[in-house]
């Protein structure tokens with residue numbers, strides 16, 4: 001065994017394992033603790049550093065505190081926002097259960113901004129409308145532009161109070177299956193964790209395992225996502241025979257800081273900010289005359305690209321302006337304090353007196369590990385359940401966001417489906433026995449990791465990572481076509497070949513982040529492959545997936561979720577199937593705003 005790993009794994013038996021301590025994982029853990037289920041939360045980051053804490057703008061629920069609103073309107077907006085790929089039963093659950101979830105958070109002590117009469121204040125966000133599309137509605141509940149931070153702190157405090165057991169800085173490096181892989185009817189029976197501080201392996205045997213590991217924005221060069229968002233849960237499930245669903249739908253947020261992608265929240269537009277081209281024109285007039293800057297993100301990102309292509313970027317370059325000057329100092333400082341600081345610190349721009357240069361940034365995975373409404377992972381289009389395995393939050397695809405997520409619909413997804421995960425897992429834990437132990441469950445992953453840290457020569461992970469991120473940006477970005485995507489699939493296969501010879505230089509066992517980053521690169525390669533292969537197969541344009549060679553939506557052929565399986569023994573992914581969309585109320589219509 002290499003020095004990077006300590007010999008002899010420890011073993012723990014427990015009812016429930018939650019992988020990830022963002023909003024989804026924490027609410028699930030809280031629910032499990034309330035039901036008296038022994039639960040371990042494993043997280044590679046300290047819990048309060050999860051990306052949920054970076055969420056700025058808000059969490060939506062049709063409370064109707066500021067103006068009339070109804071969950072049915074929220075459901076409709078979610079379906080239309082998702083370009084009718086959203087499963088409507090899931091959108092109904094989201095819109096209905098958002099309301100009690102937000103009120104429960106308030107009761108837990110979350111310091112929301114208030115209306116003058118003391119209710120939770122609400123603001124506008126893209127694609128959220130009154131009366132089925134008439135005009136913008138105030139639906140997003142917020143705590144300045146630090147809503148995610150407040151949610152994370154509040155849920156973490158509640159978990160500590162409820163006695164949830166945390167394994168901080170344990171990196172989950174594998175899932176354990178019993179009776180075959182997921183596509184052969186097997187059951188998930190635990191996880192293998194790597195303790196970052198000392199390089200020891202720990203096998204957790206459990207009745208239920210929840211993946212709540214967040215997204216994979218780090219596959220792109222310009223992204224709003226934290227360094228740790230590398231698709232771990234998606235890739236681990238994929239490696240064990242679970243298909244990934246709708247991976248071609250990856251959202252680019254319109255307003256990232258130029259070059260580095262750090263997010264300037266849509267709250268800036270929700271509060272009334274403008275987007276301007278080099279003629280000083282509010283160009284959204286030409287693309288979404290009714291909602292203007294508050295059109296959904298896929299449309300606004302495409303509009304920015306179109307302006308730039310037409311030579312109307314600022315100084316002829318590849319960005320435009322976000323202008324909040326007319327909102328005045330008070331609104332900017334009280335309601336948008338963090339993002340104002342980001343513009344000052346990272347761009348040297350003063351938003352009170354200057355427009356801020358912005359461009360689209362890779363932001364959110366609509367696709368992921370497929371689940372049913374109770375967050376149970378499913379093995380194929382027939383909806384058969386993978387026993388023992390659950391997924392919630394950005395790692396999952398249930399599918400509430402369809403082909404494009406609306407702003408503030410992710411935080412609420414975490415709350416609603418995190419809670420559902422906890423409840424369902426608790427019920428299963430009460431009615432099942434621990435699966436049989438699998439001796440040597442850690443051997444395969446231990447060998448893979450030891451090999452990386454003991455190769456005398458090989459390729460450096462950083463080089464592959466840089467090439468992958470550039471490739472995804474250029475070929476699998478906002479606009480795509482056959483040639484770009486075929487080249488991406490080929491190039492990812494080549495990079496995977498290189499990765500098989502990857503070598504890390506740090507061979508120690510204490511905080512060996514080199515080794516973990518190399519491991520994460522493997523997850524990024526897998527999720528990138530699933531994305532490119534699914535995008536190549538979908539010959540239409542829908543939501544965030546925009547094919548220049550197939551510019552129209554094609555409901556006859558593609559009103560369906562893509563499911564893609566990993567190739568065996570390192571072969572590229574080829575097996576794809578389509579799962580019908582659940583339509584309950586709203587028949588698909590052209591999507592005009």
Ligand SMILES: Cc1cc2nc3c(=O)[nH]c(=O)nc-3n(C[C@H](O)[C@H](O)[C@H](O)COP(=O)(O)OP(=O)(O)OC[C@H]3O[C@@H](n4cnc5c(N)ncnc54)[C@H](O)[C@@H]3O)c2cc1C
Nearest residue numbers: 020021022024044045052057058172214393394408410411
């Ligand atoms: C800058 C930014 C702003 C945003 N603003 C908003 C907003 O205003 N409103 C909104 O609705 N959405 C917003 N989003 C989206 C939303 O914040 C995320 O989709 C959501 O927080 C994801 O939560 P999660 O619980 O799924 O995972 P995360 O919060 O990303 O947490 C992932 C967890 O998994 C753990 N983990 C990952 N891999 C492993 C592993 N291998 N082993 C152990 N642990 C692991 C991590 O340690 C972490 O605890 C924003 C996103 C970004 C990036």
